[in-house]
Amino acid sequence: MSRATKRLPMLPAERALKVISGRWKAVILYYLFDGPRRFSALKALMPGITQKVLIEQLREMEEHGLVSRAIFAEVPARVEYSATTLGLSLEPILLALCEWGQHHADALDEKHRLADCIIRPRQTRGFHKLKRAAQAPPRKTIFGRM
Amino acid sequence: MSRATKRLPMLPAERALKVISGRWKAVILYYLFDGPRRFSALKALMPGITQKVLIEQLREMEEHGLVSRAIFAEVPARVEYSATTLGLSLEPILLALCEWGQHHADALDEKHRLADCIIRPRQTRGFHKLKRAAQAPPRKTIFGRM
DNA sequence: TCCGCTGCTCACCAGGAGGTGACCATGTCC
């Protein structure tokens, strides 16, 4: 939490916006809400993103405390990212944003060119898994940064 | 609503984020939640912003349907911006973002360098004025763009 | 020995958002 948090705006709302609004952060968070995912899995889920950019986004989110990173001394090395409690606390907000986005497209008669809302309330998919992850982050980082 | 909405992301949550997260948009919205403000008043409220940038932000928000612009044939000309219903519907979200921002700063032990949350629940300041504004936008645009 | 997998870094580049400063049109008042 060194440099990155230094530049966060002082106003709470802007701070929150800055933290969430990376090009892929909402999508990454969405996937991590389901439970831990390894790096390659995330990459596969988002065909449009580059490895470098994915790493950047994840690093920032890690610095901001939204996700945590765990390395396993396997071969080949396995790295898993999971949403922290702080990250999980964003779910209602992302959900609200999602609904508002639809409402907005509706109001502007643009609903046709809107993709499905990929962020759904927890209940609809693996709520318990999520709660488990939120209460006891299942794994720890074994080493530092690779 | 021509060009600007064309570039909005297809995912609802990202669309919403893109619409709100301009450098000054949250602050502008906050001030407009209180009721219509003339251009010069907005400028005076935000000493850090340039005229050009303020206009840009307002134009975008207008294209996105968040604010509306009214010109009065007075001398010197008076231009008032007010939040539309769509804009007002963002208040709970901005409020949630504000609270989450504080929570986030708290979790990262950075609460000391956070300004006050300028976005408060309506009840604390002029709720009725707001409702009036939301139901019947009090004034109309007399001319087109100046 | 070479290849493959995993996760990652580095150099470089392009586009866009935001910022700076000058200038403008209208009309009032001194």
Next chain:
DNA sequence: GGACATGGTCACCTCCTGGTGAGCAGCGGA
């Protein structure tokens, strides 16, 4: 006529974000 206020435009520049492509380290397997 000149100063001033309002709301605005225009040319220009800077910086940050995200994207591209190459290369690297560790280790196993053919």
